[in-house]
Amino acid sequence: MLNPYNHEDAAQLTRSVEDVVSPIQELVQRASKEAVELIYVNDNYGDRHSSQGDLAKHALEGER
Structure with missing residues (x-):
């Protein structure tokens, strides 16, 4: 999941993503x-x- 999470509900979404990564x-x-x-x-x-590579670069430049 390559996403910069730079949107309003990012904090809520990152918590749910953390549960499914493993x-x-x-x-x-x-x-x-x-x-x-x-x-x-x-x-x-x-x-x-x-x-x-483009997606990873963009994700790494994001909020998290």
């Missing part, structure tokens, strides 16, 4: 071990053309 990480690791194909979806900013 379970998602475990699922990704399990899928990798079991050779399950993962599909990552980029719907940030409605352009669907941002690279992972």
Whole structure:
């Protein structure tokens, strides 16, 4: 989840995200071990053309 969380309800959302990061990480690791194909979806900013690097850079420049 690459997001700068620089919006009004960011504090509330980051708390809920913190609860799901570990379970998602475990699922990704399990899928990798079991050779399950993962599909990552980029719907940030409605352009669907941002690279992972662009999204990470933007997220790191955010509030958190």
